[in-house]
Amino acid sequence: MPSSPIRRSTKPRATSVKKGLPDAPHDPAARHSPKKPYSAPVEQTEAEIKVDTDASQKLQKMLASAGMGSRRDMESRIEAGLVTVNGEKASLGMRVGATDKVMLEGRHVKLNFEVELPRILIYHKREGEIVSRDDPKARTTVFDALPRVRNGKWIAIGRLDFNTEGLLIFTTSGELANRLMHPSFEVEREYSVRIMGELSQEQMRSMTAGIMLDDGKAYFERIAEMGGEGSNRWYQVIIKEGRNREVRRMFEAMGMMVSRLIRVRFGMVNLPPRIKRGQMLELESVQVASILKWVDLPVPAQLPQNRPQDRKR
Secondary structure, X not given: OOOOOEOOOEOOOOOOOOOOOOXXXXXXXXXOOOOOEOOOOOOOOHHHOOOOOXXXXXXXXXXXXXOOOOHHHHHHHHHOOXXXXXXXXXXXXXXXXXXXXXXXXXXXXXXXXXOOOXXXXXXXXOOOOEOOOOOXXXXXXXXXXXXXXXXXXXXXXXXXXXXXXXXEEEEOOHHHXXXXXXXXXXXXXXXXXXXXXXXXXXXXXXXXXXXXXXXXXXXXXXXXXXXXXXXXXXXXXEEOOOOOOHHHHHHHXXXXXEEEEEEEEEOOEEOOOOOOOOOEEEOXXXXXXXXXXXXXXXXXXXXXXXXXXXXXX
């Protein structure tokens, strides 16, 4: 039986992020204190289901939930005057209800105030693909092969650069994308890294204690040797940020060039070995529900049974 892409993982939690203190004392031991692992529920009772009973919701949240983009993207479009509510330009933070007519760039957006189960798809990105819908160079994009979505679009959860391969997660829920990507939730990203050469124990300790990059201090939650042949050595690293080329830059700071970089996990979602480069897998409803509960988002009382991935084989 094929292994599930869903695994036990430390549950994310929003933390207060203090800015402007890059040189604050750093305590690696505090980051590695034991936390209660998350166990996916077998079944849910009504008491376990989190339901938002407020009749109105924030506009940017509802647009993101409708699959129009991430919450941050929706906030930018509202500020740019591209969203109207009942014919009037919307303002950031305003609330809407079921009777309000919302338009985005002149297109009517159907907002659903009922809890719905989004779709989640995992994709094994190949080197040489970009994580963008628009590219002036007309290079291959990861969105080219994705299935069509009615009344919404696929939102990429995190990015991988042009020369990096591995796990990409797509969802139709902007709210879920925000929970998994926002720095305050500190969701783990795990990578397999191949370099030319070998790190010393002192270098590995430096990379978990923190090293200064041009955009601030960075560190790995964990780094472990994974073997290798000849001059090529493999390492497993875990990081909780999504800064541009951060893993590569940390190895470069140690004088090591990365020859291959593969993301193998994002939060509680694994890249299953059976999903080869360029292949994708849509998650089953129970797996999607587990992820929603993991990030403290509401789950429908009744899960859909008519999705192709839920049919018994």
